Amino acid sequence: METNTEKQEYTITVYTENQVGLLNRIAIIFSRRKINVESLNTSPSEITGIHRFTIVVMESRDVVLKVVRQIEKQVEVLKAYFNTNDEIVWQELALYKVLSEEITEKVKVERLLREYGARAVAIRKDFIVFETTGHREETNKLMKALEPFGLVEFVRSARVAIIKESSGFHEKLKDFEKREPSEDVIENEYLGKREAVFTM
């Protein structure tokens, strides 16, 4: 197991109520500690009305643990988890805009698409937009490949991630709705587990 002070990529998953301003409440927890957010995504979750934040930071386990507790302390936050990359399945989506003339002249587009698992999502006389999903290295590879042929625009989405060990939030939510929650729902369930805190 890595040491607790070594920095690495952590993916923080936060289940929240849907309320105006919550994004800011969560964001200032990071900015107050001068932690750069590498990627942030908000989306609906498996449960109607419950939102799911996916936040990626490069930090030590010690710092992430404290930050996660501060996040959980926010009134509208139901639960927050943090995971290393080997504990999640994640994807990012990237779009690339290239000039049609340039790319069709110089590259075998079908080969490019196959090689990088890309799709053409828009084909016009003047430009083409490709799309790939994958890890950062994969989306970067296509960017590198397209650069010589005049990559006009590039954009990559935030990370979305699924926790491998997770059994979803439905059961947990039922517990939250009770006045007397089970032990499982209690914040700080990491405590006492120490080294094996990442399970859900």
Add this chain to the structure above:
Amino acid sequence: MATKTLEKEQGELLSKVAVPTKKLTGSQAVLEACIAEGADTIFGYPGGAIMPIYDALYDYNDKLTHILVRHEQGGIHAGQGYARTSGKVGVVFATSGPGATNLVTGLADAMIDSTPLVCITGQVFAHLLGTDAFQETDIINITMPVTKWNYQITDATEIPGILAKAFYLARSGRPGPVLIDISKNAQIQSFDYEGYTPCNHIRSYRPTPVIRKKYIDEAVALINNAKKPLVIFGQGVILGKAEKEFKKFIEKSGMPAAWTILGLSALPTDHPQNVGMLGMHGNYGPNVLTNECDVLIAVGMRFDDRVTGRLDKYAKQAKVIHLDIDPSEIDKNVKATVGVWGDCKETLPLLTLGLQEKDRSEWLKVFADYTQQEYDQCIKEEIYPTGKEMTMGEVIRIVNETTQGNAVMVTDVGQHQMVTCRYAKFNESRSNVTSGGLGTMGFGLPAAIGAKFGAPNRTVIGIIGDGGIQMTIQEFGTIMQTGVDVKIMILNNQFLGMVRQWQELFNEKRYSFVDIQSPDYVMVAKAYGIAGAKVEDRKDLVQAIQTMLAHKGSYMLEVMVGKENNVFPMVPQGCSVSEIRLK
């Protein structure tokens, strides 16, 4: 002109609800919520955007007491003082824009010191939000980091539910300040009022964690096997209303107990197991012995850096048991061997149950020896000075002798605060009101006013330096108008004393802008109709303090103390608690 039209509009709205129907305006719903929550005293200051609420207040005079302060900062500090002595939620009203931003210091103070407050601010009409309207400010985003929760209401129908939530959040779990911003249209809007239902559950909010037996058992075993256990306690004991439970806990196993400045008065100061104050200007024994105990039991405290000194040399030899209601405090600064999360009102009796009765007189004797050393080298000269100049310590000693430890002492921030906390005697809980975490100069005077409203049957003494008093001196006006009976003692050393002390010790006496002049406080008090006196000679001191305390109504006593006295002992910043200096 615009105001007049509005008043007319409000009048019309109000006349509609004069007959007992179920229609209420948003403003009336706010006040109904305050009544339902038992918030009998409100500290506030009116202004354009909160006028509808003040207009409604006009008809609620028999049910609610509103204290008109002189500045919103004074209002919120008074709310804090009220909350701290009464144990209830303090309520503060302010208008939009500058009124709201003037609350920020108090919010930050209440946040870090876990003081339950509900602040209601007026806001511009909803359709003007984001237009840079007159007195519009984004108070929700400004106050986000310094509130436990905040919310903007633009529709009156939300008011009962949101206020119920606000009061519930402010007082439950680890208490804290909540700010509710209400746009003017929502205050005016009339709606079908279905009564007030207090809130006691929010699904995404767990105020008190479930206690896990495993950690209780582990903690009990550690304490029972400990040879030299030391209990350190903070405000959690007071906030949890667990003073009795705490006393039983330490008495059963005979453990010494030391306090943080916010924990002060949770245990009577003359309790035989009370070994004194922790931290930078705390007592000798508790600081040194923190690094010698074998089990350190922290109850409702958060290991602030002023308590721990250098963290990597703090209690490294000890197993640490940490009791806290806020899970994020456990392991935040000091790693806990056993974290007992939960409300200490519930966890302490569970621990007590498992404890073996022990005689720890030898261990307590070690503390007594340190106390004696500290007394000989430091305390004696401070409280019975042999020099010509009066000291802050002797002033507090005489106050103790006069009040017998039964008064509420409210302090500002600086040397006088440390001296008061070190030497004040307290018999009962909720007697010490001070700005701990934020260290807010200017807190003392308004907090003393609020403290008296929160504890009207007790003697309240505000002890304030010549720096801090000048930050919120306008609140003399509040004393004048309300006739509140607070005793204000200004300990005047003609310096910003704490900064001067540091400049003397660490900046080669380069006294940079600490030489502060004072007005004639007796004349200032007099101008506000407050009786007062100034003592410059020791022979008058006892009599002056007795006169002040015997005086019917508010009183201001200025005591001229030594200019360049230092507060000792002291753990210099960046040093370990064992490196505490006695001089």
